[in-house]
């Protein structure tokens with residue numbers, strides 16, 4: 632007998648330890664039944680950098696989809712991400728937020744092509760733990 636294994640969401644966020652507590656609490660509360668997690672340096676950076684069709688990060692998401700059928704893909708970028716040179720590369724906080732918003736929009740377009748029929752949510756998390764929802 633084949634068992635259908637399903638989780639509600641797959642979450643993509645950076646490996647940065649400073650956000651782990653905030654993110655774990657947030658998503659444990661939102662998805663108490665659990666969720667798949669792809670945690671790589673830079674969050675979505677390698678997804679949109681490594682090529683459009685076949686890259687390691689995309690394959691993780693495709694695997695999650697095939698094994699656990701999440702209906703929601705949640706992308707979280709964060710403040711002061713070392714993979715992007717940190718906050719010091721931006722003049723003001725809003726610039727960093729806007730930049731990460733553009734990165735998230737690129738990832739969303741790619742994922743809409745590669746994994747259609749998923750709801751894609753995009754967020755920016757600040758060092759304070761505040762999560763800002765972005766249109767993506």
Ligand SMILES: [Zn+2]
Nearest residue numbers: 645647673712
């Ligand atoms: Zn980071």
